[in-house]
Each structure stands twice: as C-alpha cells, then as structure tokens.
Amino acid sequence: MSDLAERPRPELAALTAEPKKPAHAPREFFIHGVTLQGRTFRPSDWAERLCGVMSGFRPGGVGAGRDALIGYSPYCRPTTVGGVKCVVVDERLRDIERMAFDFVMNFARDNELQVFEGGSLPDPPRR
Secondary structure (H helix, E strand, O other), rough: OOHHHHHOOOOHHHHHHHOOOOOOOOOOEEEEEEEEEOEEEEOOOOHHHHHHOOOOOOOOOOOOHHOOOOOOEOEEEEEOOOOOEEEEOOOHHHHOOOOHHHHHHHHHHOOOEEEEEEOOOOOOOOO
C-alpha cells in the first residue's frame, strides 16, 4: 500500500468534520406595538410596513427576475403576541447590514415603543 493512502488529507477534513455551532443562539428582539405610555401604536399596519421595508435583507440577498422572492426577511418579521402587533428582529440582521438593524431599533426608540429581548415579553393583560 502506498504511503499517500495512509496520510491525512486536510482538504477532506471539511467534508467529514461536524458543522460548527455558533457560540450562542442568535438573540431576538420583540418590538411591541405599545408605547412606553401604554398606548397602542398606530397605524394598525405599522409592523407589516416596517417588515416590508426590511424584506430585502435576507440570506443570499434579493433575487432578480424569476428568482425574486416576495415575502418578509427571516430577520425582521411581523407577528402578534397577546393581541398586540409586534416585529421580531433577529440580531443576525446586524451581520448582514448594520445600518438596517440600527434603522429598525431606532424606529422603536424614536416612536417610544417597548422592546423586549426574546423570552422576556410582558405578561398578557388580565381580563
């Protein structure tokens, strides 16, 4: 048997190695559609509008022509929590485009919206 067959081949290491796991799971921030004064934020479609503006910030960028995708970015998506409109912002948006992440977070600050880190949402109101 040749000496070459028994030597480690570093170019194959990437194919056989375990995928690297991030040091921590990416954080998510919930921009809650309630102001710091406790009022519901208007207009009622604010979350969809904001996420529509951010739709181009996605893994791989925006496709063109037949490959174009219509939809929200996985890093900035609207949702409803306890009957309140929210926007979920994934911190990985910062890695793609820091100014886009800052734009969304500054939108929340400028409009005095409540922001919670994932898992720390307020309790729903009692009825």
